[in-house]
Amino acid sequence: MNIRNVSLILNRELKSYFSSLTVYVVILMFLLMTGYFFYNLLATFSIVSFQAQTDPMLAKQYQLLNINETVIRPLFGSISIILLLMTPLLTMRLFAEEKKTGTIELLLTFPINDVDVVLGKYLACIVVLLTMVALTATYPILLIALGEPEVVPIITGYLGLVLIGAAAIALGIFTSSLTENQIVSASISFGMLFFFWLISYSVPLVSAGLGQVLGYLSINEHIASLSKGVVDSEDIIYYLCFIVLFLFLTLRSLETKRWR
């Protein structure tokens, strides 16, 4: 690995991202969707709090008066799903476009290692992810200004969002290396991400042991405790393994392209 080469690729990819319309549209749609969820969660919260003033039973039942539980945690859940929806649109071009236009031929004959190319592209997409996630900070900032939420779960929640996004990007960059068709890449990414998302649905249907495995494989199970403010090394390791695995597969995929 060569830091200079990684940063050269990273810079080029970033320029390329931010000179195309795609990123802006993706970020706009992402903010509209997350903003919609935020508005609804907050509106529900405020209506219920008004009603709870006259009906103490309701307050008890609703675990109300805890803005972390009723607004922030569901918000992180929604944002994470929207991230899974949006990242394939960011990653699909990374290799597929270069294959389509043929620029991959020059890129792979430049004197740089494949690792540098993959990391450069990966980190460029991570920068876009960080931008997207950072822009959603307006919601918790608004909550902090208006109420008194706990700050720790917000911070760990954001850690969870970045990790789940980074995992989805690793998977996306892998599918992009498989094909020269961006739509095909995005479709495979969606399919695989939804598989990792919904895999926990089968947990009640299978034996306890297998259920535990499936539950552990599920990509969104692992942000649950993070958005509660609990940092469990198991969750962090899950995401790191996920990222390393798919970056490794991307490298292998590039290598087999050379062999064929």
Place this chain on the structure above:
Amino acid sequence: MIEVENLVKEYGEFRAIDNINFTVGKGEILGFLGPNGAGKTTVMRILTCFFPPTSGKAIVAGFNCFEDSLNVRKRIGYLPQKVPLYEDMKVHDYLRFVAAVKGTPAKEVNRKTAKVMDDCGLSDVSHKLISTISGGYKQRVGIAQALVNDPEVLILDEPTVGLDPKQIKEIRSLIKELAGRHTVILSTHILPEVSILCGRVIIINKGKLVAVDKPENLASENTKKMFLRISGNAQMIERELAATGGISSFEKEQVAGDACGFVVVFDDEKRGRQGIQSMIEKNNWDLLEMRPLETSLEDIFIKLVTKEEA
């Protein structure tokens, strides 16, 4: 500078190149000639380490393309066919990126980029997006990115395709200037290009090496051709020509007026000429025109390639 030994590349069942051997000396310009699909690009992709050969060995600048790919890639400049560039970048940004990626020290990147833009006549478009410049300029950007690190070996895949005649001329003179300082391999299916640019030609067809020689040697090996215009009865002339010694074949050509035109191929030029002379005197025809036709690489090429097929 470049050594290729028993090179074979198979795509599944299909053998794209079959046991190719050649060497290129330092400072030489080698032409790679062949019809479309002959395997030119495949050879170049192996030499540039884009993919490894199925078997055989390729050595560029002293390093094995497969085992020591990074060292080879440091020493080459490559212009792929159809010139794939990052169209969303500006010309100077793109060249700076390539210069840096090719290992140019950070403080020299700007100087080297400016120099190569100057050499390739790109200064006028340096601030334009690559997607907005013309095909000729794109081709030059392609050549500029190949040249930017001053590589020992330049590999150019059809560098003049899709350019207008003026641009072709400019690109050719640019390549010609590179000889001596750089070792150049260029592929083409345009034959005159080879005789203009290259010191040596390799002709490949269907993945096999058909001939290696200097363009002028390849041309002189071939038999002489001559164009005749005679006024007289066409059938009689044809009969007489067939009977004349020293002529291997002839073909009737359409000409204006009532004279007859023939392209005659000699196997013994002196005897053939004398035969024609006496035939014309005997029959009292008028010899209106007699001029030698230059045998072009085109003929040799077609001859070699079709011989191979027969």
